[in-house]
Amino acid sequence: MKDLFAVVMLLGIYSLLSASFFVAMDAVDVAFTEAAVGAGISTLLMLVVITITGRSEKTTRHKPLLALLVVVFTGSMLIYGTFDMPYFGIADAPIHSHVAPRYIQESMKEVGIPNIVTSVLASYRAFDTFGEVVVIFTAGIGVMALLSVGRRPEENEKTTAIDDSMHEQYLVIRIVTKMLIPFILLYALYVQFHGDFGPGGGFQAGVIFAAAIILYTMLFGLTTARKVINQSFIQFIAAAGVLLYGCVGIVSMLNGANFFDYNALASDPVAGQHLGILLIEWGVGCTVASVMIMIFFNFAERREMQQNNEKINNIEGDSL
Amino acid sequence: MIIGLYNDWVVVVLMMIGLYIVIAHGNLIKKIVGLAIFQTSVFILYISMAKVEGGSAPILAEGIKQFSNPLPHVLILTAIVVGVATTALGLALVIRINEAYGSIEEEDIQHLDNQTQDETELQATEGEQS
Structure with a gap:
């Protein structure tokens, strides 16, 4: 896509979409912030910048084969790494067993x-x-x-x-x-x-x-x-x-x-x-x-x- | 079931899309867009880790026992706002580069840099000769 205006608008839509991901995963505060920041402010700033620098990308001639190779390799290594991760939504994953229970149980008493x-x-x-x-x-x-x-x-x-x-x-x-x-x-x-x-x-x-x-x-x-x-x-x-x-x-x-x-x-x-x-x-x-x-x-x-x-x-x- | 890891795979795919854009595109605005996509994938990684099946949003209320983990929410909430501030800094640099070089394409900038380097070298050798 050579039109940067379309790229920036798509980024805004993507931000709004990821905000709805966050709502689906119970992170209402985060979704709120992402919707206000990602879809609002950062899209606006990028639009201002492309009015200054011009809205079309120059076509490049070099082939991105090496980049593709690097990305596929890194991606497959990361996927290999996920095999040791706890499954999605499991309640006894390590992340939930350190400080989080204290926040959930004591914060009403301590902070109110x-x-x-x-x-x-x-x-x-x-x-x-x-x-x-x-x-x-x-x-x-x-x-x-x-x-x-x-x-x-x-x-x-x-x-x-x-x-x-x-x-x-x-x-x-x-x-x-x-x-x-x-x-x-x-x-x-x-x-x-x-x-x-x-x-x-x-x-x-x-x-x-x-x-x-x-x-x-x-x-x-x-x-x-x-x-x-x-x-x-x-x-x-x-x-x-x-x-x-x-x-x-x-x-x-x-x-x-x-x-x-x-x-x-x-x-x-x-x-x-x-x-x-x-x-x-x-x-x-x-x-x-x-x-x-x-x-x-x-x-x-x-x-x-x-x-x-x-x-x-x-x-x-x-x-x- | 191994399919229970699908959240991590979505994150990896998004992250690699972001990385590919950063590596393969010469346009500086597109590089920043790629970084933004990469950044959002990290946010999704944290938030998906915090999710507990059957849990509710971490706001205490009557009759709710199971909550999602609030700690990653806090980390990502601040990270999003810091992210936009740093993106703005990057865009400011892009504007300055555009003023200095008249272009935001990496190739053009490199080309101009090489030219000026050659010219200075040429001048230096001429100075030595005279």
Whole structure:
């Protein structure tokens, strides 16, 4: 398939399909995340990139016989390796006999929230999750370092005018989106706060929140979106989320417990756990949402800059 | 029954499709798509390991005794979001490569690199001669 647009769209469909796999295998939280991230954000980012780099692949002449050979060999070795694996769905597989029973039986007593995934994510393995949040933050910084245009050139009146007239063509989409965005934002907040009781939490909420803002940016243009959300404010929030998360750990340390041991946050251990989980989910949500928005803004800015450069070149070419 | 391993075989097939795309295609966007497919196959491997026959989603409720294993769910949940962040980083690199070389095909980039290398070598030898 030489058309990259079709490739990217198929990847989005594949992500949605794998999200339904996850629902079938009881991983509702994971399915939620995959549907929001794989089918939403990553498809969008790839689409932005192919508008910059061109949407068709060049035909290559070399034969991929060697690659096929390597892949078939590795695949058959892996299949040979699976013969020692436990069968699908067996309840006494080794994976279910170490820490999982404790999470399932004790988490209600120790953490006091029904969604085991959230209590493992935010309490038992809080240190791990902290690492993940830092990775996301670092990736956001990396994208910024690679793509940030730095000082913005003065707005070219002509090009913004062209953009505005282009946006007015899609009147129906604009009005429907305008009506939907508040509900998407509200839903993101619901997911954020309901993560203790059902599928959801900071990661999903952050991605959904970012998706609403990105939708707005796509339809109303980057300049309008920048007026709504200041980019330096977004960068500040991304750092503040990580800081909030880390501070919860340090406060519990100052109260005489281990790093991320929320029992010490309040006089009652379970209340302390609730408080700790609420705070760090906020930290995660803020960081994820603002890093996603930041990444998209940087991509869109780059794209706008290139288009402006092309237009200026064209105008100069015409005048010559 | 050996057919009980079918979940692992699905994962291996998906993983090899991803690997093949990464090796055989020169287009950098397609390479990233291949990596995404590879990544999802690893997610499916973890989640399928966590599944318990007759189990329910790991949210405590009245009258449910058997739950699927929550630990792989946690690991994969965070891995998905980290995955999109790193994919974005890769795409950012693709944009920069496109700006520097004017192409995202591996062959073109290699060709341009060789050209510049030859030119610098030529200049170096000319400098020595003069």
